[in-house]
Amino acid sequence: MIVDNAVAIAQSRRGHFAEGSYSGRAHVLLERSLMAFRNSAWLAVLSGFFEPVLYLFSFGYGLGHLIGKIPLQNGHIVSYAAYIAPGLLATSAMNGAIYDSTWNVFWKIKFDRIYQSMLQTSLGSVDVALGEISWALLRGFAYAVGFMCVVVPAGLITNWWAVMAIPSAVLIAFGFASVGMAITSCFSTFQQMDLINIAMLPMFLFSGSFYPLTVYPGYLQGFLKALPLWQAISLVRDFTLGMVSWGILWHVLYFVVMISIGVTFTAKRLTKLFLR
Amino acid sequence: MANQEILIEAKALVKRYGDFTAVNGIDFQVRKGESFGFLGPNGAGKSTTMRIIAATLTRTSGDISILGKDPEKFGPEIKAHLGVVPQTDNLDNALTVEENLYIYGRYFGLSKKFIKPKIEELLDFAQLVEKRDVKVEALSGGMKRRLTIARALVSEPEILMLDEPTTGLDPQARHILWDRLFRLKEQGVTLLITTHYMDEAEQLCDRLMVMDKGSIMAEDSPAGLIKSYSTKEVLEVRFGSDRNAVVAPQLKEMCERIEVLPDRILLYAEDGESLLHELGQKGLHPLTSLVRRSSLEDVFLRLTGRTLID
Ligand SMILES: Nc1ncnc2c1ncn2[C@@H]1O[C@H](COP(=O)(O)OP(=O)(O)O)[C@@H](O)[C@H]1O
Numbered sequence: 001m002i003v004d005n006a007v008a009i010a011q012s013r014r015g016h017f018a019e020g021s022y023s024g025r026a027h028v029l030l031e032r033s034l035m036a037f038r039n040s041a042w043l044a045v046l047s048g049f050f051e052p053v054l055y056l057f058s059f060g061y062g063l064g065h066l067i068g069k070i071p072l073q074n075g076h077i078v079s080y081a082a083y084i085a086p087g088l089l090a091t092s093a094m095n096g097a098i099y100d101s102t103w104n105v106f107w108k109i110k111f112d113r114i115y116q117s118m119l120q121t122s123l124g125s126v127d128v129a130l131g132e133i134s135w136a137l138l139r140g141f142a143y144a145v146g147f148m149c150v151v152v153p154a155g156l157i158t159n160w161w162a163v164m165a166i167p168s169a170v171l172i173a174f175g176f177a178s179v180g181m182a183i184t185s186c187f188s189t190f191q192q193m194d195l196i197n198i199a200m201l202p203m204f205l206f207s208g209s210f211y212p213l214t215v216y217p218g219y220l221q222g223f224l225k226a227l228p229l230w231q232a233i234s235l236v237r238d239f240t241l242g243m244v245s246w247g248i249l250w251h252v253l254y255f256v257v258m259i260s261i262g263v264t265f266t267a268k269r270l271t272k273l274f275l276r
Numbered sequence: 277m278a279n280q281e282i283l284i285e286a287k288a289l290v291k292r293y294g295d296f297t298a299v300n301g302i303d304f305q306v307r308k309g310e311s312f313g314f315l316g317p318n319g320a321g322k323s324t325t326m327r328i329i330a331a332t333l334t335r336t337s338g339d340i341s342i343l344g345k346d347p348e349k350f351g352p353e354i355k356a357h358l359g360v361v362p363q364t365d366n367l368d369n370a371l372t373v374e375e376n377l378y379i380y381g382r383y384f385g386l387s388k389k390f391i392k393p394k395i396e397e398l399l400d401f402a403q404l405v406e407k408r409d410v411k412v413e414a415l416s417g418g419m420k421r422r423l424t425i426a427r428a429l430v431s432e433p434e435i436l437m438l439d440e441p442t443t444g445l446d447p448q449a450r451h452i453l454w455d456r457l458f459r460l461k462e463q464g465v466t467l468l469i470t471t472h473y474m475d476e477a478e479q480l481c482d483r484l485m486v487m488d489k490g491s492i493m494a495e496d497s498p499a500g501l502i503k504s505y506s507t508k509e510v511l512e513v514r515f516g517s518d519r520n521a522v523v524a525p526q527l528k529e530m531c532e533r534i535e536v537l538p539d540r541i542l543l544y545a546e547d548g549e550s551l552l553h554e555l556g557q558k559g560l561h562p563l564t565s566l567v568r569r570s571s572l573e574d575v576f577l578r579l580t581g582r583t584l585i586d
Pocket residue numbers: 293296297298316317318319320321322323324325
C-alpha cells in the first residue's frame with residue numbers, strides 16, 4: 001500500500017536497520033541522476049565510452065602488429081589486442097566510476113550543496129552514499145556493455161566466460177566509486193583533488209594493462225598486485241581469456257572489502273559534513 | 277494562539293563551535309499556527325538555532341523537542357514534519373524548476389501520483405508556471421527563493437522554517453515573497469522565520485524573539501516590544517557631525533531617552549512634533565529633522581546599544 005504522507009513514511013522506518021541514517025530510498029538518488037543525465041551530462045558519459053575503444057585500436061592493432069602473439073600461462077596464444085582488451089575494459093569501468101565519484105561529487109559538495117538539500121529531507125547519509133555510488137556503478141555497467149559490443153564483433157572474445165566481464169565491471173566500478181567518494185568527501189580544495197589525477201595515471205600505465213607484471217622485480221610486482229586496478233584487470237582478464245579458477249574469488253573479495261569500507265566511510269563523512 | 281498546542285520547545289539550548297558559543301542557553305516555545313520570528317543581527321545565532329531544530333546540527337547541551345520528539349533521536353521523522361528554506365538556496369542546478377519540486381518530494385518517499393498534482397499547485401503558488409521547464413540556474417534571485425519555498429511545501433509540512441527569506445532580494449521581489457508567506461500564514465501554516473530586517477519581522481511575525489550574541493534579549497509581539505522598550509514616537513535630528521556630540525547633553529534633559537549615532541541623534545518621546553517645537557524655542561535648530569513612529573530598530577538599539585544592520 002502506498003502511504004503518501006512524509007511523516008508516516010519516516011515513522012514506518014522505526015526499528016529498521018540504521019534507522020537514523022538509512023531510509024531505504026537510495027534509488028531516488030538514481031532517479032535524480034537520470035534526470036540530470038538527460039539534461040546535460042550525457043556528452044561526458046559518451047566520451048568515456050570512446051576512450052578505451054581508441055586505446056584498443058591504436059595500441060592493440062598498431063603496437064600489436066609489432067608485438068605479435070602473446071603466450072598465456074594456460075598455454076593458449078592470443079593476439080596482443082585480445083590481451084589488452086580486458087585491461088582497457090577494467091580501466092574504463094574504473095575511469096567512469098572515478099569521474100562520477102570524485103569531481104562530480106566534489107562539485108556537488110562544495111558548490112551545489114545538493115547533499116545538504118537531500119539531508120534536510122528524511123533521507124539519510126547511507127541513502128545518499130549508496131545512491132550516488134550506484135550511479136557510478138551503472139556507468140561502469142554501460143561502459144562494459146558498450147565495450148563488449150566492440151570487442152566481440154572484432155573477434156577478440158572467443159569463450160563464453162567473457163560474459164562474466166560485465167558483472168565484473170560493475171563490481172569494479174562499485175569498488176572504485178565507493179573509495180573515490182570516500183576520499184573526495186575528505187577533500188576541500190582543488191589541489192587535493194588533483195592528487196587523484198596524479199595517482200590515477202601511473203596506476204593505469206603500470207598495472208598490467210599493456211604487458212604482464214612479470215617484467216618487474218618481485219617486490220614491485222607485490223606492490224602493484226595490491227593496487228585495485230591490477231585486481232580489476234586480472235579479474236576481467238581471467239574471464240575474457242578463459243583462465244577461470246577459484247582464485248578469481250580473491251579478486252571478488254578484494255572488491256567486496258573495498259566497497260564495504262568505502263560506503264561506510266562515505267556515509268560517516270556525509271554525516272560529519274552535513275549533520276554535525 | 278496562547279491556548280494552541282506547543283509544537284517546538286527549547287530549554288537552555290546551547291551550541292558551541294569549539295570554544296565559541298554561538299547559542300548561549302536559550303528557551304522558547306512555538307505554538308501551532310503562529311508565525312514566530314528570530315530577529316537579530318548577523319552572527320546572533322539564528323541559523324544555528326534553525327539548524328538544530330531542523331535536525332541538521334547537533335546541540336551541545338540543553339533540550340529541544342519538535343512535536344514531542346528529540347531531533348537527535350528522530351532526525352528523519354522530524355525532517356518529515358518540517359519544510360526547510362535555508363539561508364543559502366540549495367536548489368538542484370542540474371534540474372529544471374519542475375524536476376526540483378518532483379525529486380524533492382521523492383526524497384521524502386512520496387509517490388509520483390501524489391507529487392504530480394502537488395507540483396501544479398505549488399508552481400501556481402510560487403508564480404513559476406511559465407518557468408516550469410527552465411533550468412534553475414536561469415532564474416532570478418527572487419524566483420529561486422520562491423522555488424525553494426515551494427519545494428519545502430511539497431511534503432505538506434506542519435512547520436515551515438525560513439532562514440532569512442528575503443536577504444539579498446530587491447524591494448519588489450521582497451514584497452512578492454512577503455505576499456506569498458502571508459497567504460501561507462492565513463492558511464494556518466506555522467511559520468518560523470529568522471531575519472535581520474525589522475520591517476520583515478513587523479510584517480510577518482506574530483511573536484518575536486530578539487537575539488544578540490547567542491542570547492535572547494526580549495520576547496513579545498512586535499507591537500508589545502515597541503510598547504515595552506520604546507516610546508510612541510522618535511524625533512531624528514541632525515546638527516552636523518561635529519555639533520551632534522556638543523548639543524547631546526542639552527537634548528538629554530528634554531526627552532525620555534536619547535541615542536547618539538555617528539550621523540544623527542534619536543530623541544524618544546510620546547509626541548515628536550511638540551518636542552521639535554520645544555527645541556526651536558530653546559534656540560536649537562537642527563539641519564534636518566524627522567518625526568516617525570518607533571520601530572523594532574529602536575527596540576534593538578535600546579536592548580543592545582547597537583543597530584541591527586551594520
Ligand atoms: N560551523 C561553524 N563553525 C564555527 N563557527 C560558526 C559555525 N557556524 C556559525 N558559526 C559562528 O556562530 C555564530 C552564529 O552564527 P549563525 O547561527 O550563522 O548566526 P546568524 O544566522 O544569526 O547570522 C557566528 O559568529 C558564526 O561565525
